[in-house]
Amino acid sequence: LFIVVVAVNSTLLTINAGDYIFYTDWAWTSYTVFSISQTLMLIVGATYYLTFTGVPGTATYYALIMTVYTWIAKAAWFSLGNPYDFIVTPVWLPSAMLLDLVYWATKKNKHSLILFGGVLVGMSLPLFNMVNLITVADPLETAFKYPRPTLPPYMTPIEPQVGKFYNSPVALGAGAGAVLGCTFAALGCKLNT
Numbered sequence: 001l002f003i004v005v006v007a008v009n010s011t012l013l014t015i016n017a018g019d020y021i022f023y024t025d026w027a028w029t030s031y032t033v034f035s036i037s038q039t040l041m042l043i044v045g046a047t048y049y050l051t052f053t054g055v056p057g058t059a060t061y062y063a064l065i066m067t068v069y070t071w072i073a074k075a076a077w078f079s080l081g082n083p084y085d086f087i088v089t090p091v092w093l094p095s096a097m098l099l100d101l102v103y104w105a106t107k108k109n110k111h112s113l114i115l116f117g118g119v120l121v122g123m124s125l126p127l128f129n130m131v132n133l134i135t136v137a138d139p140l141e142t143a144f145k146y147p148r149p150t151l152p153p154y155m156t157p158i159e160p161q162v163g164k165f166y167n168s169p170v171a172l173g174a175g176a177g178a179v180l181g182c183t184f185a186a187l188g189c190k191l192n193t
Contacts, residue, residue, distance in 0.1 A: 033124040035173035042066070042092050043121045046099055047113065047188025056104035063096035082122045091128040095121045114185040122181025126173030 045066075048061035067090055098115070098120040106112035 030178070031129070032126070032169045032173045035129045035169075036176050036180060038092070038129070039095075039122050039125045039173075039181055040058040042095060042125065043099070043118065043181050044188045044191075046096050046121075047117070047185045048100065048191045050103055050113070051110060051189050051192050054108060056100045056108075059096040059099040059103070060093060062103055065091055091125065091131070095125045095165040096122055110189050114182055114189060118180075118182030118185035119178045122177030122179070123174040123183075126170050126177055126187045129173070131169050 041172045042063060046062045049062050050056070052058075099117045102117040102120060103113050106116070
């Protein structure tokens with residue numbers, strides 16, 4: 001029951017993480033921020049349940065629940081006319097599998113899980129998320145087809161900063177995710193003590 005409750009809350013917190021596709025001028029900036037947010041939400045819950053049960057595979061199970069719940073929610077939004085693609089959410093699964101692999105390969109060593117697992121999830125999820133971005137509908141076409149007339153002021157598009165961070169949102173997301181992933185993996189372990 002607990003794993004279901006936490007996965008539902010994680011899903012609610014990550015459900016808008018595909019919304020960068022609507023903001024064409026902010027797409028790369030939003031991509032980086034949302035990749036990091038998804039990394040952190042996945043790793044803290046998955047690490048918590050992995051160390052709580054002590055069973056390698058629990059992290060992948062956690063990601064699967066998040067995926068299914070997000071599919072259900074996005075199907076509801078899709079029926080209301082929002083152009084969400086179902087391929088958006090399975091990107092959590094391979095990263096969670098890496099977390100399980102580290103836990104299993106290091107014979108359930110929590111410190112290795114924090115260090116290696118945190119880095120692997122933090123670096124892999126932005127990469128998988130880029131595959132996701134490549135496969136969804138064209139952002140510019142989507143933005144014109146489904147206009148958002150009531151954007152809040154802080155999401156009003158601005159001119160993109162071309163060349164900033166070497167124009168690589170994957171590298172920026174992976175670098176930040178690798179550092180923050182370890183921190184949040186440690187938090188997930190600490191929640192059990």
